[in-house]
Amino acid sequence: MAEDNRAFTAASFNAYLTQEKKLVGVRCRACGTLSPQPRPMCHACHGRDMEWHEFSGMARLSTFTCISIVPVSMSKKGYGRDNPYCTGIVTLEEGPRLSARIIGVDARNPQDIKTGMELVLDLAEVDPDNPTPAFRPK
Amino acid sequence: MSTTSRKRRLGRAVSIVGAGMSRFGAFADKDSRDLFVEAFQDMLDNLDQGIDVQDIECAYVGNYSSDLFEHQGHTAPIIADWLGLTPMPVTRIENACASSGSALREGIMAIASGLYDIVLVGGMEKMTSLPTEGVTDVLATAADGLYEVPAGLTFPGIFGAIATAHMDRYDTNLDHLLKVAIKNHENGALNPKAQFNVTIQSLMERRMTRAQERGQPVPEYVTEMDFLNDPAANPWIAWPLRLYDCAPITDGAACVLLVASELTHNFTDKPIDIAGTGQASGRPLHDADELTSLSAAKAAASQAYEMAGVTADDIQVAEVHDCFTIAEIIATEDLGFFAPGEGGRAVDEGRTALHGDKPINTSGGLKAKGHPVGASGVGQVAEIFHQLRGEAGERQVNNPNLELGLTHNVGGTGGTCVVNILRRAS
Numbered sequence: 001m002a003e004d005n006r007a008f009t010a011a012s013f014n015a016y017l018t019q020e021k022k023l024v025g026v027r028c029r030a031c032g033t034l035s036p037q038p039r040p041m042c043h044a045c046h047g048r049d050m051e052w053h054e055f056s057g058m059a060r061l062s063t064f065t066c067i068s069i070v071p072v073s074m075s076k077k078g079y080g081r082d083n084p085y086c087t088g089i090v091t092l093e094e095g096p097r098l099s100a101r102i103i104g105v106d107a108r109n110p111q112d113i114k115t116g117m118e119l120v121l122d123l124a125e126v127d128p129d130n131p132t133p134a135f136r137p138k
Numbered sequence: 139m140s141t142t143s144r145k146r147r148l149g150r151a152v153s154i155v156g157a158g159m160s161r162f163g164a165f166a167d168k169d170s171r172d173l174f175v176e177a178f179q180d181m182l183d184n185l186d187q188g189i190d191v192q193d194i195e196c197a198y199v200g201n202y203s204s205d206l207f208e209h210q211g212h213t214a215p216i217i218a219d220w221l222g223l224t225p226m227p228v229t230r231i232e233n234a235c236a237s238s239g240s241a242l243r244e245g246i247m248a249i250a251s252g253l254y255d256i257v258l259v260g261g262m263e264k265m266t267s268l269p270t271e272g273v274t275d276v277l278a279t280a281a282d283g284l285y286e287v288p289a290g291l292t293f294p295g296i297f298g299a300i301a302t303a304h305m306d307r308y309d310t311n312l313d314h315l316l317k318v319a320i321k322n323h324e325n326g327a328l329n330p331k332a333q334f335n336v337t338i339q340s341l342m343e344r345r346m347t348r349a350q351e352r353g354q355p356v357p358e359y360v361t362e363m364d365f366l367n368d369p370a371a372n373p374w375i376a377w378p379l380r381l382y383d384c385a386p387i388t389d390g391a392a393c394v395l396l397v398a399s400e401l402t403h404n405f406t407d408k409p410i411d412i413a414g415t416g417q418a419s420g421r422p423l424h425d426a427d428e429l430t431s432l433s434a435a436k437a438a439a440s441q442a443y444e445m446a447g448v449t450a451d452d453i454q455v456a457e458v459h460d461c462f463t464i465a466e467i468i469a470t471e472d473l474g475f476f477a478p479g480e481g482g483r484a485v486d487e488g489r490t491a492l493h494g495d496k497p498i499n500t501s502g503g504l505k506a507k508g509h510p511v512g513a514s515g516v517g518q519v520a521e522i523f524h525q526l527r528g529e530a531g532e533r534q535v536n537n538p539n540l541e542l543g544l545t546h547n548v549g550g551t552g553g554t555c556v557v558n559i560l561r562r563a564s
Contacts (some may be wrong), residue, residue, distance in 0.1 A: 010284040037285045063306070063429050065298030066377040067290060071275050074290050081373065087290040088299055089424045097424040099282075099289040110377040115306050132288035 057121030064088030104136035151399035162508030200238025200261030236549030239515025239556030260393030280550035314482030326502025333508030388508035416441025432552035450474030457518035515547035
């Protein structure tokens with residue numbers, strides 16, 4: 001994706017998610033470190049030569065929570081005490097981790113949600129007003 | 139030179155000569171400035187040899203979000219005004235729930251630098267002005283608003299994810315979490331300033347009595363665990379955390395008076411010295427070295443231990459940042475009190491109880507004493523100050539040789555951690 005000149009910012013990250021349905025972060029050309037969150041400077045080597053990097057969308061569930069006391073943004077979507085949602089941290093097959101919604105699991109039965117399970121990126125229902133990567137069981 | 143390897147020393151010694159706290163709780167008719175004045179007056183009333191307040195040269199005030207809770211920014215000069223101390227310089231420090239821990243460090247450095255001799259440090263937060271959903275949103279601003287919050291992660295949610303990871307990796311279980319809450323409420327019941335000045339046993343009995351009085355079915359609780367395992371009494375907040383795993387929403391303030399150690403004789407014959415202090419930053423949980431530990435806590439602790447010339451085993455009493463029950467368990471591991479994965483069992487075995495071999499959160503902790511976020515760090519220091527001076531009343535640690543205490547104050551989900559080691563002057 002070397003030809004892509006957009007700024008290494010959250011606005012670009014969100015545009016990839018919502019318009020192109022892709023999970024795109026950055027790679028440092030100096031040391032090769034990957035970051036799903038675009039940043040103008042490499043956090044590992046302070047290199048300034050970054051390039052866009054599309055992640056495959058294959059991941060594993062590292063940890064999760066099912067939230068019953070919800071923030072205002074999720075309350076507006078109908079989540080709450082009787083309708084919790086699952087969110088957590090996934091490890092991408094390329095190595096880095098990120099925070100993401102976990103969909104296609106039963107948040108009312110968290111005992112049945114297993115860390116380590118294989119996940120795949122699913123941006124079909126990404127919210128343009130509050131974009132965030134979502135993963136479902138493979 | 140690496141920022142972690144250099145041995146650091148204060149330019150000159152700093153001591154605490156007084157500490158004060160407001161009541162912690164929900165006070166509809168009080169603003170944060172009123173709470174701070176209450177803490178300040180409590181401190182003045184208990185200063186061994188008193189002080190002319192005009193001798194205070196400077197102040198640092200920890201406050202997380204008066205902007206969002208009270209629609210009030212620039213709170214520092216208001217505090218100077220309400221204390222009658224303008225034009226004294228006052229600076230507000232914001233580092234989420236570690237705001238006043240960070241303010242304390244600024245005060246320590248201001249004296250160690252030689253610029254001032256007498257510095258007031260405190261913190262305050264007025265939280266109950268918003269409904270729970272609003273407070274959840276404000277607390278979530280301590281996480282990464284671009285890459286954590288949009289995923290629906292809340293403050294309890296991130297600690298819930300840490301708990302899931304801890305239970306997954308070690309033999310920590312839900313009962314271990316609840317036992318932290320039971321212990322801290324037992325301590326809080328002995329602290330007249332605590333928001334929950336009551337044991338979980340008493341809360342359970344109240345619920346049974348109330349049901350009986352109303353002619354409703356009386357829950358068949360035999361132990362506190364029965365009560366805590368009843369979803370009607372202890373509902374889920376963010377799996378695997380329930381209501382009683384979470385520190386409450388609290389209004390409160392706390393402050394301490396710092397002076398150059400060479401001047402303590404003007405204030406008290408029982409000063410408490412700053413033996414070591416450390417502070418570190420950390421990355422969001424998804425970028426943390428481990429999902430079961432806060433790297434900033436380990437780094438801050440290592441700095442503080444090194445400066446004080448002591449080890450984790452030497453610490454006799456500690457106030458750690460139990461914003462959630464799991465947070466206390468990992469704190470006791472990050473501080474080196476117990477090996478990684480052993481924190482849950484240590485609670486279960488009573489080792490961290492008031493009369494255990496490593497008393498933790500004798501004040502009731504954030505869980506029972508309350509968690510007015512910007513005040514919590516200095517509130518912890520106030521407790522250790524009283525413990526080391528032997529004036530903690532019914533919750534006094536029973537150790538005639540009590541000399542070394544520690545505080546561990548976390549901002550957000552580990553983005554900031556401040557660790558202080560306090561020593562009773564010999």
